Amino acid sequence: MPDPLGANVPPKIFLIATEESGDRLGSSLMKALRQRLGDSVRFEGVGGQTMTREGLTSLFPIEELSIMGFAAVVKKLPMILRRIRETADAVIAATPDMLVIIDSPDFTHRVARRVRARSPALPIVDYVSPTVWAWRPGRAKAMRSYVDHVLALLPFEPDEYLRLGGPPCTYVGHPLIEQVGLLRPDAQERRRRDASPPTLLVLPGSRRSEIRHHMSVFGETFRILQQGVPEIDVILPTMPHLVDEITTAVAGWSLRPQIVVGENDKRAAFRVARAALAKSGTVTLELALAGVPMIAAYRAGAVEAWIAQRVIRVSSVILANLVIGENVIPEFLQKDCVPATLAAGLREVLDDTPLRRRQIEAFARLDAIMATDNQPPSSRAADVALAVLGR
Template sequence: MSPARQSPGVGRTIFLIATEESGDRLGAALMKVLRQRLGDAVRFEGVGGRAMAQEGLTSLFPIEELSIIGLAAIVKQLPKILRLIKLTAAAAIEAAPDVLVIIDSPDFTHRVARRVRARDGAIPIVDYVSPTVWAWRPGRARTMRSYIDHVLALLPFEPEAYRKLQGPPCSYVGHTLTDQLATLRPNAAEQQRRDGEPPVLLVLPGSRRSEIRHHMAIFGKALSLLQAQGAAFELILPTMPHLVEAVRAASADWQVAPKIVVGETEKRAAFRIARAALAKSGTVTLELALSGVPMVAGYRAGSIEAFIVLRAIKVSSVILANLVVGENVVPEFIQNDCTPENLAGSLRELLVDSPQRRRQVEAFKAIDRIMGVGDQPPSVRAADIVLATMRQGRRGN
């Protein structure tokens, strides 16, 4: 056992791995709380982005090196990916940390964790953000018991899923969105616009170029059909800076011209005045639900990806909002069902005071209770479990 793990009174070393921007933000918030608890004696090592760098981490490599999208790109870059996995695992073993925290990106971080566990079984390993074992490949949960000591879940139903799947201990720490409600919910003036005419309709085709490619044409046709059926609406399309040109090009031939707003701040401002939304399934459906915006969700992927995923899914819905509230209140149209006719028909019901709209609004009101809004921040809960796991050491040691 390393000297750091033998001497609880001296400085602690915590090794963290986050390879995406969302994980980088989670890691930074966790690091901040850990430093508050442990003081200047704590040392952080590992992999992270700009946010974690601001909290004192010098990353082994820029996380942009792993910004790889698409099956063909992954195959082409596989030698580099494997090299970075080996590099990260070796650095973690060399650091002999008091705890290793892997954050999301399971295709990368779990491979590192398995290597570390095989070489040094004394290093406790915490997984922050559960893989979607409840949706597909459920056998992963049981396999994780051999190299993960605790899972920190962002969604309230995940601990029970791990119990049923015989996975490692899992605790719900909360989703970071619950700390951001002030940016999602309307003030009096914004609520007045939300209730006003014409209604604001959001269209959210995704945050990746492949998603823009798969969704923009179908979403545009659905909106044209909706307008042709007599529905009036003001269309807003939030996107990110790196996608603006792709979005402009893809919407250039839409019969209904969207107002394109750029960046997270503008997106949240649009959420606060929106009457309804057409969204690509994903985390954005939970953002919309917390904002109280009824929605229709659609998803299309490449034929190979769709063939694999559709046959592997083990849940009745892939919409996070549905999974959190425990019922399928948000209509979802996946792959071949994602047609302009289906999307437009469901959207039309959400722009007026219909039973479908009221059902979603009422269901979303329960989310605060279900997700523990108002309790401790997720980063504080996460830090408590990381510290407890660190102090207990590796199970069985």
């Protein structure tokens, strides 16, 4: 950027990402910004391993903030608040040309508010919208005071920001759309998807609390399902740090799943699966893009469930339903997340039923719904961010 003396000073961009998913988004954005601004662009901030590989030196290891559970957060609260103050101080000291906060709103938005109070002219871009459309909608209007533009991953979010009176918001695309080719079957995999015995995916979640709440229910579900569908190949994709816990949990199941680890094996399983039992979350959108009919289930602790029932304001908690704009995926939550009900739902999506056909037709519309004009989401995000910087 030009300085007061007329020299052409390379722009400096401060990025903050405190979770693995945000780290991946930040890394892709850094690459796209470098393509547009040249190698002289400077990056500072907070990020993980992929952003580090792009040249960022993180203020602190983001693993410090990988905290689950209310009690754990309370215990770590002094450290969290200290890191918020330190990060805001670092932004001010760096005098960047732009601040990009990436997801993790409980952390990044607190930093952004502090920075805006001390540096009102600094452009601030929020990459990944908080779920203002699902709960605490008042956050959207409050964001106008400290966010200049929101980069949305979901196509319906810009309209929600207009409705709620939030800052300008642009749909840039979900990173999953770049994975579509890896999720969809070739001719041989499609034959396996349609063959017998059917392959069924089970996706209990990636948090230990989710595994604790779901695994016994899912195991009993398969015992009941086997009474009507004796032969099923079950695949359970998981992550390396959860393998021991998952292995222990399935030891008592009557139907032992094949446990696969890593993204490549997970995508291979998606390409041959006839149906899925999935916990609600982003994975439902991933399955929908892969064309895999499913039912979704979720059990939470009593306190978490009580809070959710009182604050969630959407017709479905299933992300794929929200993107499609139609509740095509049955959701079995809390008291409805019981084995007999889940087994009946799975039979419907395994067999050639109206529900299965309706889902497949709806999933086929996702390419058009989530289209980004053949431009990668990171490129669109970089273009919008640089437009904000230019203003």
